[in-house]
Structures are given as C-alpha cells and as structure tokens.
Amino acid sequence: xxxxxxxxxxxxxxxxxxxxxxxxxxxxxxxxxxxxxxxxxxxxxxxxxxxxxxxxxxxxxxxxxxxxxxxxxxxxxxxxxxxxxxxxxxxxxxxxxxxxxxxxxxxxxxxxxxxxxxxxxxxxxxxxxxxxxxxxxxxxxxxxxxxxxxxxxxxxxxxxxxxxxxxxxxxxxxxxxxxxxxxxxxxxxxxxxxxxxxxxxxxxxxxxxxxxxxxxxxxxxxxxxxxxxxxxxxxxxxxxxxxxxxxxxxxxxxxxxxxxxxxxxxxxxxxxxxx
Amino acid sequence: xxxxxxxxxxxxxxxxxxxxxxxxxxxxxxxxxxxxxxxxxxxxxxxxxxxxxxxxxxxxxxxxxxxxxxxxxxxxxxxxxxxxxxxxxxxxxxxxxxxxxxxxxxxxxxxxxxxxxxxxxxxxxxxxxxxx
Numbered sequence: 001x002x003x004x005x006x007x008x009x010x011x012x013x014x015x016x017x018x019x020x021x022x023x024x025x026x027x028x029x030x031x032x033x034x035x036x037x038x039x040x041x042x043x044x045x046x047x048x049x050x051x052x053x054x055x056x057x058x059x060x061x062x063x064x065x066x067x068x069x070x071x072x073x074x075x076x077x078x079x080x081x082x083x084x085x086x087x088x089x090x091x092x093x094x095x096x097x098x099x100x101x102x103x104x105x106x107x108x109x110x111x112x113x114x115x116x117x118x119x120x121x122x123x124x125x126x127x128x129x130x131x132x133x134x135x136x137x138x139x140x141x142x143x144x145x146x147x148x149x150x151x152x153x154x155x156x157x158x159x160x161x162x163x164x165x166x167x168x169x170x171x172x173x174x175x176x177x178x179x180x181x182x183x184x185x186x187x188x189x190x191x192x193x194x195x196x197x198x199x200x201x202x203x204x205x206x207x208x209x210x211x212x213x214x215x216x217x218x219x220x221x222x223x224x225x226x227x228x229x230x231x232x233x234x235x236x237x238x239x240x241x242x243x244x245x246x247x248x249x250x251x252x253x254x255x256x257x258x259x260x261x262x263x264x265x266x267x268x269x270x271x272x273x274x275x
Numbered sequence: 276x277x278x279x280x281x282x283x284x285x286x287x288x289x290x291x292x293x294x295x296x297x298x299x300x301x302x303x304x305x306x307x308x309x310x311x312x313x314x315x316x317x318x319x320x321x322x323x324x325x326x327x328x329x330x331x332x333x334x335x336x337x338x339x340x341x342x343x344x345x346x347x348x349x350x351x352x353x354x355x356x357x358x359x360x361x362x363x364x365x366x367x368x369x370x371x372x373x374x375x376x377x378x379x380x381x382x383x384x385x386x387x388x389x390x391x392x393x394x395x396x397x398x399x400x401x402x403x404x405x406x407x
Contacts, residue, residue: 213386247386
C-alpha cells in the first residue's frame with residue numbers, strides 16, 4: 001500500500017479533528033437544552049437526547065477510526081451530525097415559538113452556522129452546513145402561522161442572514177489559511193526531499209573521489225614503470241575522464257545544500273551504502 | 276630524518292596514501308611520509324615539521340580530528356613549508372570554506388591531476404587554467 005503524502009495525511013487529520021469536535025459539541029451541548037427548556041409545556045425531551053446520542057455514536061465512530069482518518073469520513077460524519085442537530089432544532093423551535101413568554105428565536109441555528117464555519121472539514125461541507133442552519137430557519141419560519149410570525153422580535157428571522165454572512169466570511173478565511181499552511185508544508189517537504197537528494201548525490205561524488213584519485217595516480221605509476229602499457233593506460237585515462245565529467249555534473253547540487261553541524265564530520269559511506 | 280624535499284601526505288584512505296607515496300617516489304624521486312591520522316602526524320613529530328610540503332585531507336574520518344587541526348598543529352610547531360588541503364568535499368562545505376579562510380593554505384579538490392600535483396610539489400603557484 002502506498003502511504004499518503006504528508007500534506008494529505010495532515011489534511012485528513014485536520015478534518016477528523018474538526019468533525020470530532022462538532023460531534024462532541026452535539027453530544028454535550030444538546031442535553032443542555034433540556035435544562036434551559038424546563039417548564040415549557042409540551043416540550044419533548046427526545047429531540048435533544050436523540051441528537052446528543054447520535055453525536056455520541058459519531059464520536060465513537062471517529063475515535064475508532066482515529067488511526068486511519070480520511071477526509072471523506074470526516075465530511076460524512078460532519079454532515080450526519082449537522083442533520084441530526086437540525087432535526088432536533090426543527091422540532092424544539094416549533095415548541096419554543098408557541099410557548100408563553102419571550103423567545104429569542106433560532107439561537108442554536110445562529111451558533112450552529114458559526115460553528116460550521118470553524119469546524120467544517122472543507123469549503124463545500126462548510127457551505128452545506130451553514131446553508132443547513134440558515135435554510136432550516138427560513139423554512140421553519142415559513143411553516144409558522146402568520147400570528148406566530150408576528151410574535152417574533154423585530155428583524156427576525158432575517159438576522160440569520162447576518163450570521164450567514166459572518167459564517168461564510170469566517171469559513172472562507174479559514175479555508176484560505178489552511179490552504180496556505182498546506183502549501184507551505186508541501187514546499188517545505190519538497191525542499192527537504194531535494195536537500196536529501198542533493199546530499200546523496202554529493203556523498204556519492206565524495207565517496208568516489210578518493211578511489212578515482214587512487215586509480216589515476218596508479219595509472220601514472222604504471223605508465224612510468226611500464227611504458228609499453230601506455231595504450232592500455234590511455235583507455236583507463238579516458239574512462240577516468242568520463243567519470244570526472246560525471247563528477248563535475250554533480251557539482252550543481254552543491255548550491256542546494258544548507259550545511260549543518262552534522263556535516264562537520266561527515267561519513268559519506270553512511271549515505272551511500274547505509275552503514 | 277625529514278628533509279625539505281620530503282612530502283607529508285595525510286589521508287585516512289589506505290590505498291590512496293600508499294599510491295600517493297609510491298607516485299612521489301617513482302615520478303618525483305622524493306621521499307613521502309604517508310600518515311593516516313592527526314595522531315600519526317603528532318607521532319612523526321620533528322620529521323613531519325622538516326618536510327617541504329604537507330598535503331592534508333580535510334576529512335580524516337568521522338569523529339576524528341580533521342585536517343584543519345593538523346594544519347594548526349603544523350603551523351603552531353614551526354612548520355614553514357607549503358600546506359595544501361586536498362578534499363573530496365563540495366566547495367561550499369563548511370570545513371572547506373574554513374580551510375580557504377586560513378589564507379596561507381591552498382585548497383585543492385580531489386581528484387587532482389598530475390600537472391597540478393607537479394606544481395604543488397615544485398612549490399609553484401597553481402594557475403586555474405593549467406589543468407583540472
């Protein structure tokens with residue numbers, strides 16, 4: 001199996017963390033609604049409990065897959081989590097709207113839209129999440145009888161568009177920042193790989209310099225002692241010359257290396273033969 | 276006994292050391308003291324200091340004193356001959372850059388040609404276009 005590129009792994013882990021946090025907030029936050037809506041007649045307990053339970057199950061799923069997180073899993077879990085929250089809010093908002101006393105409408109949807117901007121795995125999922133919270137408000141409002149609509153405070157439910165605007169701006173900024181961070185990481189990874197390659201090439205060159213020097217000097221000695229071997233040694237010289245040219249070609253990698261203290265007592269054999 | 280015509284050759288590669296000494300004796304008819312380490316240089320002592328030319332490898336192996344330390348030892352103990360660093364490392368390598376800063380020592384890259392070797396041993400300044 002081919003391992004994922006570092007930036008892909010980082011992306012998956014980032015998405016996984018966002019989706020996990022969204023599920024945790026659902027599992028912990030929705031039961032709080034039960035405390036807040038105590039005393040409201042006909043307020044069912046099951047929608048927030050169901051949403052919280054679904055969030056808890058999704059948390060378990062995410063934790064079970066923590067060693068192999070994928071962006072697709074994070075997106076799926078995030079959307080499922082958002083869906084169960086919206087179902088719960090749809091039901092409870094209808095009861096809140098008819099309850100006696102003053103209701104500040106769709107607070108959870110406003111917070112949800114902002115949370116989606118911060119926690120969504122990617123741009124598209126974030127837009128869907130924000131759209132879900134905003135769309136539910138508009139649809140729910142449309143289902144209210146006119147008398148109930150008139151009971152809502154001034155500017156409601158249209159204030160949700162301001163939240164949507166802020167949420168979309170936050171989402172866009174975050175996605176842009178993450179993309180920038182990923183690009184920096186990719187460039188850094190490539191730079192490290194190039195450095196490693198350059199070091200290996202130069203180690204290879206340094207490793208061959210001494211044997212080449214030995215061969216060349218040995219050829220001179222043989223030529224001095226046995227002049228009749230000159231034709232043979234000429235071939236050796238030409239072969240050495242070709243290796244020199246390779247040697248010079250590898251010199252271009254010199255400028256690509258940032259030398260460190262580890263290079264002060266180098267052992268080229270480690271890089272070339274590994275021991 | 277060391278002599279101003281003698282050559283000091285410090286390199287941790289056994290084959291190159293033996294070959295270089297052989298070449299100096301065969302082609303230049305001069306004595307060559309092949310040494311493997313800084314410790315060998317110190318052990319050779321006075322005889323090393325009387326040589327006319329010292330050719331030092333910069334990298335004498337991992338965790339071992341390098342050729343620059345041998346240079347310092349030679350100069351500190353009154354060596355008056357020519358000192359040439361012979362290195363297989365890149366010109367931008369920190370040790371090579373440091374060797375170039377020493378001023379009165381030359382830095383020559385391996386592999387070195389016979390022409391250049393001749394100028395090194397004859398004490399003539401080397402011209403870049405001569406050979407490489």
